[in-house]
Amino acid sequence: MRGAWLVLKKELLELSKDRKTVFFTFALPLILYPLIFGVMGKMAMRDNAQRKSKPSKVCITDPGSALTPFLQADPKKFQIVPTPEGNLTKALRDKVVDLAIDVPATANEDLKAQKTLTVTATQNSAEDDSELALKRLKDLLKDKDKTWVDARLKALNASPDLATPSRVEVKNAADLALELGKGLGIWIPYILLIGMFTGVMNHGASMTAGERERGTLMSLLSTRIPRPQIAAGKLLALFVLGLVSALANVVGTAIGFNTLAGDIAKASAASGTQGSASILQMASPATLGLTLLLLIPVAMMMVAFILAVGIRARTQREAGTALMPGMFVIILLGVFSMAPGIEKMAVVPYLPIINASVAIREMFGQQFNAVHYALAFGINSLLAIGLTAMAAKTLNREDVLFKS
Amino acid sequence: MIQLRDVHKSFDVRDRKTRKKKRVDAVQGISLDVKPGEIYGLLGPNGAGKTTTLRMIAGLMKPDAGVIEVCGLDTRTKGEEVRGKLAYLATDMQVYERFTPREQLRIFGEMQGVDPATAERRGLHLLDRLGLSDFVDVKMTSFSTGQKQKVNIARALLHDPKAVIFDEPTTGLDVLTAKTVLDLLQVMKQEGRAVIVCTHAMPMAEDVCDRVGIIFDGKLHGDAAPKELLRSRNARSLDEVFFQLAAESETASA
Ligand SMILES: Nc1ncnc2c1ncn2[C@@H]1O[C@H](COP(=O)(O)OP(=O)(O)OP(=O)(O)O)[C@@H](O)[C@H]1O
Numbered sequence: 001m002r003g004a005w006l007v008l009k010k011e012l013l014e015l016s017k018d019r020k021t022v023f024f025t026f027a028l029p030l031i032l033y034p035l036i037f038g039v040m041g042k043m044a045m046r047d048n049a050q051r052k053s054k055p056s057k058v059c060i061t062d063p064g065s066a067l068t069p070f071l072q073a074d075p076k077k078f079q080i081v082p083t084p085e086g087n088l089t090k091a092l093r094d095k096v097v098d099l100a101i102d103v104p105a106t107a108n109e110d111l112k113a114q115k116t117l118t119v120t121a122t123q124n125s126a127e128d129d130s131e132l133a134l135k136r137l138k139d140l141l142k143d144k145d146k147t148w149v150d151a152r153l154k155a156l157n158a159s160p161d162l163a164t165p166s167r168v169e170v171k172n173a174a175d176l177a178l179e180l181g182k183g184l185g186i187w188i189p190y191i192l193l194i195g196m197f198t199g200v201m202n203h204g205a206s207m208t209a210g211e212r213e214r215g216t217l218m219s220l221l222s223t224r225i226p227r228p229q230i231a232a233g234k235l236l237a238l239f240v241l242g243l244v245s246a247l248a249n250v251v252g253t254a255i256g257f258n259t260l261a262g263d264i265a266k267a268s269a270a271s272g273t274q275g276s277a278s279i280l281q282m283a284s285p286a287t288l289g290l291t292l293l294l295l296i297p298v299a300m301m302m303v304a305f306i307l308a309v310g311i312r313a314r315t316q317r318e319a320g321t322a323l324m325p326g327m328f329v330i331i332l333l334g335v336f337s338m339a340p341g342i343e344k345m346a347v348v349p350y351l352p353i354i355n356a357s358v359a360i361r362e363m364f365g366q367q368f369n370a371v372h373y374a375l376a377f378g379i380n381s382l383l384a385i386g387l388t389a390m391a392a393k394t395l396n397r398e399d400v401l402f403k404s
Numbered sequence: 405m406i407q408l409r410d411v412h413k414s415f416d417v418r419d420r421k422t423r424k425k426k427r428v429d430a431v432q433g434i435s436l437d438v439k440p441g442e443i444y445g446l447l448g449p450n451g452a453g454k455t456t457t458l459r460m461i462a463g464l465m466k467p468d469a470g471v472i473e474v475c476g477l478d479t480r481t482k483g484e485e486v487r488g489k490l491a492y493l494a495t496d497m498q499v500y501e502r503f504t505p506r507e508q509l510r511i512f513g514e515m516q517g518v519d520p521a522t523a524e525r526r527g528l529h530l531l532d533r534l535g536l537s538d539f540v541d542v543k544m545t546s547f548s549t550g551q552k553q554k555v556n557i558a559r560a561l562l563h564d565p566k567a568v569i570f571d572e573p574t575t576g577l578d579v580l581t582a583k584t585v586l587d588l589l590q591v592m593k594q595e596g597r598a599v600i601v602c603t604h605a606m607p608m609a610e611d612v613c614d615r616v617g618i619i620f621d622g623k624l625h626g627d628a629a630p631k632e633l634l635r636s637r638n639a640r641s642l643d644e645v646f647f648q649l650a651a652e653s654e655t656a657s658a
């Protein structure tokens with residue numbers, strides 16, 4: 001296998017001379033993903049903070065002035081605007097008002113007569129601002145309810161607890177780290193698949209048709225290294241590149257997610273939800289190790305496919321074109337693997353590549369399934385061996401090597 | 405040292421217009437024997453089958469029929485060992501432009517089983533002889549055709565090969581550079597290596613080769629010392645022999 005090792009060395013050495021490609025394949029994901037996720041997180045935070053700092057625009061019909069004074073008392077939360085003329089629905093959609101409140105004229109009498117006061121609120125649930133306005137109104141009424149009930153109970157000489165025969169204390173069991181981990185688990189396979197394929201596609205084309213086009217393939221073939229070893233060396237070089245670019249993509253995503261998770265944790269702490277999240281809580285070393293192991297047969301499949309297709313092309317450009325359908329298939333598989341609920345489909349564990357995505361997703365969601373994992377590893381390994389043998393055979397064919 | 409016995413090779417090509425498969429009989433029964441310390445000139449018109457013959461000798465293509473042996477090794481079964489003892493320079497071979505000559509020589513030395521230091525020393529010696537020693541550490545992207553060819557030649561000869569097969573080594577070279585290459589061939593001969601060169605430069609073949617063979621219609625004609633061939637065919641130059649063979653081929657097929 002010494003020959004394969006020498007070919008691998010030559011390929012990596014040749015690649016190292018091409019700084020631009022190295023940068024775009026390996027350094028870019030490390031910079032790009034943290035940037036994207038970081039900006040996303042900061043923007044979401046700022047949007048949230050901005051919305052909360054703004055009062056809601058409400059219009060109110062309140063002939064008896066039962067509620068209006070309370071709203072006016074809290075100008076940080078409510079800004080009373082005149083009732084829009086014409087279509088209220090349209091005004092809500094255009095965000096002229098966030099909420100329209102209708103209080104009956106008999107409100108004060110109703111309250112005194114110990115009847116239920118019914119307030120009608122018209123909102124637009126499609127708008128976050130409107131949702132917030134409604135929440136603020138409900139909070140306000142809840143607060144007032146308590147005073148009103150207490151007053152009524154006092155009038156009856158009853159205990160304040162009369163109104164609360166039972167009470168449920170809620171503790172939220174949703175773990176922020178787990179929730180984010182699930183999200184990451186859906187993203188990671190997609191990024192891995194695409195990152196790996198794009199990372200090696202161009203090098204693959206360059207190592208095969210590119211070498212032919214540049215006229216160096218013949219000199220490599222004229223050495224005493226057996227052809228299967230030349231094929232093995234090239235496959236290995238591509239394989240290494242695939243794993244490295246997959247790693248670069250994962251690390252970039254992880255860093256990005258980590259900052260995003262930090263922001264989300266901070267935001268939720270501010271709103272009272274408990275929870276912290278860091279990438280280490282989302283993905284244990286075992287998860288990362290098993291993910292990497294599962295990637296090996298998938299990477300081998302890709303690499304063998306790229307080599308077999310690449311060597312049949314006359315020029316590097318032609319090889320790139322020939323590999324494009326492969327790229328689309330990978331994107332399709334990636335998108336499919338992100339679809340919610342596919343893990344429930346019975347065939348999924350038997351579908352190559354997708355089964356690996358789902359197994360990875362399960363691990364990140366802390367629902368490791370040994371059978372799914374084993375199936376994914378086994379099926380992809382078998383295919384990888386088959387494809388590798390095919391690629392090696394293609395590289396040994398006279399009519400392919402000496403394409404006229 | 406290099407022996408061919410009744411070697412045949414044909415290709416299937418597809419005619420894009422008629423969509424029919426066509427059979428091209430590139431080599432139809434060639435036998436020859438090149439001894440150590442001998443330069444053999446393989447001549448013939450374009451498409452005669454010279455390159456195909458050399459590829460088969462290098463074990464890169466398998467003959468359909470016949471046997472080829474280099475240093476007593478069958479190229480069909482011992483391709484790797486044959487390539488370990490043989491220098492092959494083809495017309496479609498280029499240098500690795502991203503490397504410097506020194507880097508490429510080290511890499512190929514290792515691939516041919518020579519330790520990198522020895523490979524470098526031998527390669528640099530060869531480049532010195534070819535007049536390229538000032539450029540050994542320059543990236544080859546900027547090299548001229550001739551400079552690249554010199555690196556190719558050094559690369560091919562790195563591993564002290566017993567047999568040398570060069571396909572049109574002087575094509576694209578100026579007369580001075582061509583002369584250095586021919587001088588190198590003479591050195592190879594004196595060192596006792598068996599050399600085959602393909603060329604379209606007839607005067608050069610007459611000068612340098614101990615024996616020449618002309619492939620015409622896939623068959624070998626001549627196979628004698630240039631002087632002898634001229635005498636037996638009553639011709640003044642190898643060019644004239646070419647014309648005679650072309651005329652014969654036409655009357656044979658008519
Ligand atoms: N890989 C191939 N596939 C199909 N046909 C081929 C292949 N290689 C060579 N041929 C055909 O075989 C014949 C001999 O080609 P070859 O390259 O050996 O000629 P040559 O003597 O080297 O010519 P030239 O002087 O032009 O280099 C030609 O007709 C060529 O088209």
Ligand SMILES: [Mg+2]
Nearest residue numbers: 454455495571
């Ligand atoms: Mg030729």
